[in-house]
Amino acid sequence: MAHHGGHHHHDHTTDIDWAGMAPLLESQAELYTPLYTQAMAWLVEQAAGPGLVVDAGSGPGVVSCLLAGAFPDARVVAVDGAGPLLERARARAARLGAGDRFATVTGELPGALDGLDRPADLLWASRSLHHLGDQRAALAAFGARLAPGGTLALLEGGLPARFLPRDIGIGRPGLQARLDAAEEDWFAAMRASLPGSVAETEDWPALLTAAGLKHTGTRSFLLDLPAPLPDPARAYVAAVLTRLRDGAGESLDDTDRATLARLTDPDDEASVHRRPDVFVLAAHTVHTAVRAD
Numbered sequence: 001m002a003h004h005g006g007h008h009h010h011d012h013t014t015d016i017d018w019a020g021m022a023p024l025l026e027s028q029a030e031l032y033t034p035l036y037t038q039a040m041a042w043l044v045e046q047a048a049g050p051g052l053v054v055d056a057g058s059g060p061g062v063v064s065c066l067l068a069g070a071f072p073d074a075r076v077v078a079v080d081g082a083g084p085l086l087e088r089a090r091a092r093a094a095r096l097g098a099g100d101r102f103a104t105v106t107g108e109l110p111g112a113l114d115g116l117d118r119p120a121d122l123l124w125a126s127r128s129l130h131h132l133g134d135q136r137a138a139l140a141a142f143g144a145r146l147a148p149g150g151t152l153a154l155l156e157g158g159l160p161a162r163f164l165p166r167d168i169g170i171g172r173p174g175l176q177a178r179l180d181a182a183e184e185d186w187f188a189a190m191r192a193s194l195p196g197s198v199a200e201t202e203d204w205p206a207l208l209t210a211a212g213l214k215h216t217g218t219r220s221f222l223l224d225l226p227a228p229l230p231d232p233a234r235a236y237v238a239a240v241l242t243r244l245r246d247g248a249g250e251s252l253d254d255t256d257r258a259t260l261a262r263l264t265d266p267d268d269e270a271s272v273h274r275r276p277d278v279f280v281l282a283a284h285t286v287h288t289a290v291r292a293d
């Protein structure tokens with residue numbers, strides 16, 4: 001994880017340089033496009049003809065633009081704390097010919113939603129809620145920005161992505177499960193260090209109900225890219241493992257650190273840059289809820 005410098009009083013190892021993550025966020029969302037497309041087909045069945053679609057915590061806007069494609073009559077507003085990511089979102093929307101019905105709001109969630117000029121018919125929040133200190137309060141604030149009959153779609157949880165077989169012929173088998181555990185440690189520290197962090201039971205349907213909404217569905221969507229991977233997918237796997245090597249390495253023992261070093265060294269025959277058995281298998285869960293009043 002890169003650190004913020006300058007006047008920001010951010011000095012935790014878990015602080016995230018969101019703008020610096022633009023390339024990874026973009027390549028990830030591009031790779032996961034088949035999964036998002038399935039999720040959006042499901043949303044289209046539920047939320048017919050929304051006038052305003054809001055992407056809360058949009059990042060660089062790959063998914064915001066997919067929302068614009070899934071809902072061709074809607075205006076899409078991407079909201080995020082990182083201005084440079086929203087610049088990329090606007091450029092992408094313009095490139096895809098949706099610039100005239102695409103806007104952005106820069107600011108801290110959930111307060112930034114006050115910058116919307118009307119209530120949302122569909123509010124999509126993908127892996128952004130878990131970066132907010134008080135998830136219960138934030139969900140209530142998201143719900144309060146919905147138009148009557150509007151839908152909140154929350155993408156949180158699912159299954160951690162798998163890239164490698166259990167035994168990869170180097171190091172100790174089961175590395176990926178231990179990487180997941182290391183990432184869980186990082187995630188817990190990240191959540192604990194958020195401003196106003198509140199521990200919460202992450203029962204998303206219950207939290208949507210507590211926010212005054214009617215829970216209407218939960219579905220998980222699979223991304224299944226078998227080996228051999230095309231180059232962009234392979235580059236994505238290498239980027240994720242490199243980030244883990246640099247960020248979550250302290251939770252791993254020496255053997256696993258050495259294996260991760262080999263896996264991320266492009267000059268090593270056994271690295272994910274070269275080995276033939278790398279794949280991507282992941283699942284994301286989407287919960288939907290409707291504002292009844």
Ligand SMILES: C[S@@+](CC[C@H](N)C(=O)[O-])C[C@H]1O[C@@H](n2cnc3c(N)ncnc32)[C@H](O)[C@@H]1O
Nearest residue numbers: 018057058059080081082108109126127128131
């Ligand atoms: C993991 S990324 C998810 C991006 C995108 N929704 C996706 O699924 O690919 C989390 C996003 O939330 C934004 N974010 C994190 N904390 C935030 C906050 N307190 N206020 C506004 N945005 C925030 C980050 O800038 C980042 O773009």
